[in-house]
Amino acid sequence: MSGPDESFLTNCLFFTANRLSRTITKLAEDAFAPTGLTPMYGYLIRLVVGTPGISQKELAEKLAVTPSTLTRFVDKLELKKLVERKVQGKTVLVYPTAKGEGMVETIKAASRDLRNRYEEVLGKEFADEISRQLVFSSGQLEKQ
Template sequence: MATDSKGAPSSNEENDEAFLHNCLYFTTNRLSRAITRMADEAFATTGLTPAYGYLIRLVIGKPGSTQKELSEKLYIAPSTLTRFIDKLENKGLVKRKVQGKTVLVYPTERGMELEQAVRQASRRLHDAYEAILGVEASDKLTYALESSSEKLEK
């Protein structure tokens, strides 16, 4: 390890690591891991992962949603959504109906029973990160990430 005359790390070593803290890729992945841990905790009581919880919430909110609509709303590939729906269908939480070339997704009665638990999990997650970040910072960060994502996707 290179040091200066006072034993502190040399500027080269600092620069070798500084890029991590100024890199959107690194910092968003770090944030993603942290928020995913929190979301997993919040959704543990539902028996669903957060992604499945948000999917079932969308289907309950708009029964008969198309797979295309759902994949666009969740920002996931259609093939990923198909796997998610397969899993929820195997658990008896959603059902698919084919209309021509379109696949519509509906909640089952069992799926509808999860609505309150999923809403509560969403609220727990929101409250947890808001308690850490504060209301204003939480809102600003969410807005900044949403608008940045839209710009980067173009």
């Protein structure tokens, strides 16, 4: 009657976190489609517009990606003329272009849309709660 035990999947934080990551990424890409960007690029632009001249190092930290990944993100946004680099010694400062600034409202609208979509399914309380717990968990696990 009862098949083999497969609880090792749903009990494993690696598996469950990655599963949710794939699911919500699809939802997020959908919500961000009107911007012509994927969500991470949208958030990068928001950071740059919020702090013009922010360094790549800071951007990588805030977005929790490696410096090499961040280099590639900025490459792409520079190609699209949404941000500009200014080399300052060994660091690179990133500024928004006018075009980039002009996108911020569209990006914010997509963020709201995304949030509405998942809050509708999960409930606002629960969605907030789980986000907080995810932040806490990665924070704890990242300290070595």
